[in-house]
Amino acid sequence: MESKKLSLIDFLSKWGTVLTIAFLIILFSVMMPATFLTMSNLTTILRSISIVTVIAIGVTISLTVNGFDLSVGSTATFADALVMTMFIWYGMPAFTSVALALVVALTVAAINAFLIVKLKVPDMLATLASMFIFQGVAMTYSGGGSVSQNMARLDGTITTGKVPAIFSKIGEAPWIIIIMLVVVIAVHIFLTYSKHGRYLYAVGGNLEAARLSGIPVNRYRTLAYFLSTLFAALGGIMVASRVGSAQINAGAGYLMPAVAAAYIGFSFAGAGKANAVGTLVGALLVGILENGLVMLSVPYYSLDIVKGVVLAVALASTYFRKKN
Secondary structure (H helix, E strand, C coil): HHHCCCHHHHHHHHHHHHHHHHHHHHHHHCCCCCCCCCHHHHHHHHHHHHHHHHHHHHHHHHHHHHCCCCHHHHHHHHHHHHHHHHHHHCCCCCHHHHHHHHHHHHHHHHHHHHHHHHCCHHHHHHHHHHHHHHHHHHHCCCCCCCCCCCCCCCCEEECCCCCHHHHHHHHHHCHHHHHHHHHHHHHHHHHHHHHHHHHHHHEEEEEHHHHHHCCHHHHHHHHHHHHHHHHHHHHHHHHHHHCCCCCCCCHHHHHHHHHHHHHHHHHHHHHCCCCHHHHHHHHHHHHHHHHHHHHHCCCHHHHHHHHHHHHHHHHHHHHHHHHC
């Protein structure tokens, strides 16, 4: 009897997230049989979680080294402002603007790595500081307002730059969904099957043991924060493509669901560690829950309560499992 109880608990621990997703799909389908399980709504769900998932992948990589990147939301905002100003203020082409925005956004990673690796500032405090810094940098750079086509600059001149049509395609289905899936698959392969991915996990599992085994721990901790920033910036570029403009604190709303998705992913298939596929499943759980509640006309200002509860449950289950 005791062994059956333990096996049931183990099964629920491994597959509880998947069972919850299945339960929500059945529940919302029964409550909204004509609208929830339509191809249009399923596409909407996948499109809505694409940006969250890409940003959450950045959080996931920081968690592999037992770190935590709170600056991903501000990084997304910064990249969003950068790429849109390159189009609208300077009339630069799509590929050049995206590449330059990604490179400049890595400034966030350089500051995070310097504070954490060199100055030994705790991860959460260092990334909290950079979150505020680059939130302010993005707002200052954009003049404290949104950046959109035909806007007036601070000196009164009207901008003439346009958002390239090919860039706008990034934010549309199926391209935004394809980008998400490519990112998840690539990071899953990197973390699971490459030497560097295994080293990241080794550093996060036991820093001193990794150092004694010859792994350059500082180099891999730095790598984790650069990759985290890279994917957060990619998420910001996806925001810009989807919205068609750069809004104030555009990436801030993605921080909490991204963190929730990354932590929910710990329990997927009994992994017990940050992983890309689990993060996708976590984002899908949050996305389905939010979509269903919106369709049930739950007020938008109440959704943060639900997201907060989901995050609290994910954190509780993760740390309870670690202690047991």
